[in-house]
Amino acid sequence: MSEANQVLGEQKRTNVRWMIVVLLFFVTAINYGDRATLAIAGKPLSDAVGIDAAGMGWIFSAFSWAYVLGQLPGGWLLDKFGSKRVYFYSIFFWSLFTLMQAGIGLFTGVWALITLFSLRFLVGLAESPSFPGNSRIAAAWFPANERATAVSIFNSAQYFATVIFAPIMGWLTVELGWQSVFIFMGVLGILISIVWLKVIYDPKEHPRANAAEVAYIEAGGALVNMDQKKDDGKKEGPKFGYVKQLLTNRMLVGVYLGQYCINCLTFFFITWFPIYLATERGLDLKSVGFAAAVPAICGFAGGILGGIISDRLMKKTNSLSIARKTPIVLGMLFSMTMVFCNYVDSIGMVILFMSMAFFGKGIGALGWAVMADTAPKEISGLAGGLFNMCGNLSGIVSPIAIGYIVNATGKFEWALVFVAVHALVAAFSFLFIVGPIKRMELKSID
Structure with a gap:
């Protein structure tokens, strides 16, 4: 009997x-x-300080400019200093910069635009280690046959955020003013950063995880030694020369392209979707918060279901390719139902089609599970950072493109087509470009 089984x-x-x-x-x-x-x-906010739709498109993109630029340095910091410490500073500072946005009303016109762009840029920079950190922690704590469920749980939080925070923020905006939204979210984040320090540890160092759990997850392929120091007490930083190997690997290139397209849907839902409901469909702010929550609930359900389906397929087929690709491809194709909103007038039908699209997007949002399965163990943070950088280029392009489409046409019809085409390309990429899903092995470099 092996040592792990004995334990x-x-x-x-x-x-x-x-x-x-x-x-x-x-x-x-x-x-x-x-x-x-x-x-x-x-x-x-834009009415108060005088920023038009095109200007708001640039401000929406400010987060992603920094988020993209910070991915490789953020991934490097995670591999160098470990997930716990780097992620704590990430949470604290993105929350602080969110809190500071409550003071944007001190400015008007171009200065308001510059200041708000700068603060959103800083939020994106501070958040850049977050998802590579999530992926590293999932790879360290979860065996392969539980990993998609674990990833789908934290990934589905993007929908939970809309379900919970959109109604709260809508109510705060109407009752206490738009400044209260930034104060609420900023203070909440600073408090959760303190909790982080008390809860997060590496598997072998966690005071509440016993040897049996560590042995179980390690036997299932978890990278429990990811943040362990060498015998000399030092932890070697990753080499950026490995980036070339990541970018010339067909499997990872296909995954990166797919994530870029999936994120187009993500950024539409968290930037322009509430504005679409308010301007194109004529809902008031309170109604927007609650109406946006309905598709988000469906996205949350789809996100959890996608992970469960993937792990069950993994147990039945023992094939990562089948287990991960099936939900992604089917989910992306189903999310294209959003274009049907262009052919209905009823707000109920709009919410129905958006809910279906949200549900499909949730099922297909398994990119981080694929990254936890495929990233080289020596540079999982750097690989995750590159993955997130490529994916979040869409956060720069999509909000700006949608802003100009809406400005040019006066409607959201072609904007919805723009988003749906990205879902189709995502399905194509995972189906025909990615190939077999397996952990990439690095070649040594000097």
């Missing part, structure tokens, strides 16, 4: 890994809540 046979294992993923869920919900503050407070 498992003598001791009932703990389930600390699920407590870890619950915290990742709440941190990620706050992460997306901070990103979405402008989607709710944007209209009264």
